[in-house]
Amino acid sequence: xxDGDTNGDARxxxxxxxxxxxxxxxxxxxxxxxxxLASLLANAGFEVVGQAGDAPGLLAVVRDRCPDLVVVDIRMxxxxxxxxxxxxRVVREESPETGILLLSAHVEVDQAMELLAAGRRVGYLLxxxxxxxxxFVGTLRRVAEGGSVVDPGLVQELITARRRDDPLRTLTERxxxxxxxxxxxxxxxxxxxxxxxxEGTVEKHVRxxxxxxxxxxxxxxxxxxxxxxxxxxxx
Amino acid sequence: xxxxxxxxxxxxxxxxALVVGVTFGLLLxxxxxxxxxxxxxxxxxxxxxxxxxxxxxxVDMETGLRGFALTxxxxxxxxxxxxxxxxxxQIGELRRLVADDAAQRARAERLAAAGSSxxxxxxxxxxxxxxxxxxxxxxxxxxxxxxxxDLMRADxxxxxSDEQSEVRAQELRSEAATREARTVGAAGLITSVALIAACTxxxxxxxxxxxRRVAATAGRMARGDLAARVPGGGPGEVGLLxxxxxxxxxxxxxxxxxxxxxxxRIVTAADQAxxxxxxxxxxxxxxxxxxxxxxxxxxxTAVPPGRGELGERLDRLADGLGEAVDELREISRGIHxxxxxxxxxxxxxxxxxxxxxxxxxxxxxxPDRLPEPVEVAAYYxxxxxxxxTAKHARATAATVRAEAREGLLRLExxxxxxGGAAAGGGSGLIGVTDRVEALGGTLTVTSPPAxxxxxxxxxxxxxx
Numbered sequence: 011x012x013d014g015d016t017n018g019d020a021r022x023x024x025x026x027x028x029x030x031x032x033x034x035x036x037x038x039x040x041x042x043x044x045x046x047l048a049s050l051l052a053n054a055g056f057e058v059v060g061q062a063g064d065a066p067g068l069l070a071v072v073r074d075r076c077p078d079l080v081v082v083d084i085r086m087x088x089x090x091x092x093x094x095x096x097x098x099r100v101v102r103e104e105s106p107e108t109g110i111l112l113l114s115a116h117v118e119v120d121q122a123m124e125l126l127a128a129g130r131r132v133g134y135l136l137x138x139x140x141x142x143x144x145x146f147v148g149t150l151r152r153v154a155e156g157g158s159v160v161d162p163g164l165v166q167e168l169i170t171a172r173r174r175d176d177p178l179r180t181l182t183e184r185x186x187x188x189x190x191x192x193x194x195x196x197x198x199x200x201x202x203x204x205x206x207x208x209e210g211t212v213e214k215h216v217r218x219x220x221x222x223x224x225x226x227x228x229x230x231x232x233x234x235x236x237x238x239x240x241x242x243x244x245x
Numbered sequence: 246x247x248x249x250x251x252x253x254x255x256x257x258x259x260x261x262a263l264v265v266g267v268t269f270g271l272l273l274x275x276x277x278x279x280x281x282x283x284x285x286x287x288x289x290x291x292x293x294x295x296x297x298x299x300x301x302x303x304v305d306m307e308t309g310l311r312g313f314a315l316t317x318x319x320x321x322x323x324x325x326x327x328x329x330x331x332x333x334x335q336i337g338e339l340r341r342l343v344a345d346d347a348a349q350r351a352r353a354e355r356l357a358a359a360g361s362s363x364x365x366x367x368x369x370x371x372x373x374x375x376x377x378x379x380x381x382x383x384x385x386x387x388x389x390x391x392x393x394x395d396l397m398r399a400d401x402x403x404x405x406s407d408e409q410s411e412v413r414a415q416e417l418r419s420e421a422a423t424r425e426a427r428t429v430g431a432a433g434l435i436t437s438v439a440l441i442a443a444c445t446x447x448x449x450x451x452x453x454x455x456x457r458r459v460a461a462t463a464g465r466m467a468r469g470d471l472a473a474r475v476p477g478g479g480p481g482e483v484g485l486l487x488x489x490x491x492x493x494x495x496x497x498x499x500x501x502x503x504x505x506x507x508x509x510r511i512v513t514a515a516d517q518a519x520x521x522x523x524x525x526x527x528x529x530x531x532x533x534x535x536x537x538x539x540x541x542x543x544x545x546t547a548v549p550p551g552r553g554e555l556g557e558r559l560d561r562l563a564d565g566l567g568e569a570v571d572e573l574r575e576i577s578r579g580i581h582x583x584x585x586x587x588x589x590x591x592x593x594x595x596x597x598x599x600x601x602x603x604x605x606x607x608x609x610x611x612p613d614r615l616p617e618p619v620e621v622a623a624y625y626x627x628x629x630x631x632x633x634t635a636k637h638a639r640a641t642a643a644t645v646r647a648e649a650r651e652g653l654l655r656l657e658x659x660x661x662x663x664g665g666a667a668a669g670g671g672s673g674l675i676g677v678t679d680r681v682e683a684l685g686g687t688l689t690v691t692s693p694p695a696x697x698x699x700x701x702x703x704x705x706x707x708x709x
Contacts, residue, residue, distance in 0.1 A: 040532045042533075042536040043532055043536035043539065046536045046539030046543065050539055050542055050543060053546050085527070085528065091587060092587060115527035115528070115531055115532075115574065115577075116574055116578065116584070118584045118587070118596070119592070119596070120584075121588070137531070137532075137535055138531075138535055138538075138567050138570040138571060140535060141567040141570070142567065143542050167596075167599055167600065172601070172602065172604040172605075173604050174604040174606060174642050176604070243595075
């Protein structure tokens with residue numbers, strides 16, 4: 011398993027790693043939601059090492075507890091705009107190894123690109139994704155283990171955008187699915203698992219897609235996400 | 246306020262009436278003079294006629310009497326008798342005619358006396374004597390008659406000569422009156438024409454020209470140039486008109502400014518309200534729904550084994566809440582696009598283009614940020630235009646161009662559809678037009694049939 015694409019059995023997996031649980035810090039100004047998320051993550055085998063209601067609080071927790079991962083709401087007091095993003099930038103500077111998952115009430119392409127450009131180990135999701143607990147826990151693990159995650163809704167918006175002379179029109183339905191999963195930050199193994207096909211088949215699809223879309227082949231999933239997203243946005 | 250034009254017009258009228266009145270008065274005087282001279286001339290003619298007749302009667306008396314005296318025949322006395330009978334009546338007529346002229350009257354009296362003396366003192370005794378003794382009539386007696394008559398005829402000549410010189414004097418007077426009338430008439434006519442010309446020139450300068458200026462300025466205002474003004478300072482009522490016109494223009498311009506400002510305030514207030522609602526939906530209800538869903542998920546973990554059907558119901562509940570959150574997100578995006586206030590026009594237009602059911606080509610040349618009202622208006626212009634294209638145009642593609650320069654943001658949305666669209670009608674462009682105009686911008690739609698539709702909006706980017 012190259013990047014720990016954990017899929018549907020995160021709870022069991024974390025149970026196995028009882029002694030070395032992923033340490034998570036949460037930042038959201040809504041206490042109810044934060045507490046709900048905390049208890050959910052605790053149930054899923056994460057160790058919630060701290061919670062904060064705003065950016066300075068989060069930075070204090072990060073400096074104090076050195077979590078593996080922070081889950082941050084973009085909108086926080088005092089301005090209710092992009093305080094979470096600013097905080098994430100500081101976290102990335104001060105503690106580059108800490109994974110960052112940003113939650114947002116709505117997702118924007120340029121914000122995703124900006125965030126991904128800051129480096130690997132980041133995720134950008136609609137806040138409502140937390141409701142689908144299994145997926146959400148899987149996403150957290152992917153980020154904690156070095157992957158980059160982009161909200162599937164955002165990827166869908168990019169892929170379904172109609173273009174004149176659209177290069178995507180030359181792709182098969184299956185190839186388009188593979189491309190979307192690449193854009194979401196899935197590894198080949200993760201894609202294979204999602205589509206119920208072998209990793210070898212995925213690799214074949216990936217090579218074909220990259221060649222036809224004139225995208226560079228790379229072993230680095232993070233770079234691949236960036237390249238695919240940029241391609242989808244600008245095609 | 247100066248003297249009113251009414252006073253000036255009345256004064257001009259009075260002067261004109263005076264000129265005409267004086268002219269006519271003088272003309273009437275001249276005519277009266279002429280009439281008087283004519284009457285005098287007529288009178289003189291009567292005097293001359295009467296004098297002539299009297300002289301002839303005198304001559305008749307003398308020749309008749311002389312004939313009788315020389316021949317002794319009675320028939321020669323017939324003219325004498327007739328003349329004697331007519332003489333006293335005729336001399337009465339002459340005395341009446343010259344009654345008002347002392348010199349002529351004296352002559353007439355003298356003639357009357359001489360005539361009477363000739364008849365009674367000379368001729369009647371002579372005739373009586375001749376009847377009695379024809380030989381008694383001597384040449385001396387005849388010569389005496391001739392001498393008397395010659396004296397009388399000298400008086401007649403003097404009278405006639407006087408009367409003739411009077412006639413000449415009257416003719417001269419009449420001619421002078423005619424000349425005077427002609428001069429007065431010509432002077433009156435010239436003065437009158439000059440006055441009318443001066444009045445017309447004055448009225449043209451102070452009334453017609455300013456009124457024409459006001460009309461031209463009103464035309465400019467009607468075409469939308471509310472800064473147009475007329476030069477004030479005209480006399481009287483024209484000045485009042487000019488000042489009232491300028492005041493009206495000021496009021497109109499101020500009202501339009503106030504209207505534009507209030508329109509802009511209304512639009513801004515509505516936008517702020519929409520932003521607030523969007524924020525409340527995201528931070529309030531959506532947050533609450535998500536945390537409720539999380540509660541459900543937590544409850545799900547507490548479902549005792551063997552109660553699988555309860556777990557499934559909780560699962561469906563959490564999924565339903567998730568779908569509600571998704572719907573809410575779509576709604577709040579329609580209320581206010583958060584990306585616009587966060588990232589500006591470029592990313593917001595890109596998002597619009599991505600979500601359009603038609604391929605949309607973007608050509609953006611705008612700074613990262615523009616004043617917020619401009620960004621919002623521009624966003625809704627493009628959003629509405631693309632929605633219309635997708636709904637009505639039967640187009641295969643659209644192009645959105647945005648360029649900001651020299652204080653102006655120009656938006657152009659073009660499609661290759663059926664054309665024939667109108668800016669008004671049922672299209673949502675009316676609200677967008679209001680928005681654009683509230684910012685002092687303009688919006689035009691060109692849509693010839695079968696040649697696609699092009700919408701162009703110009704938004705001022707300064708002064709917000």
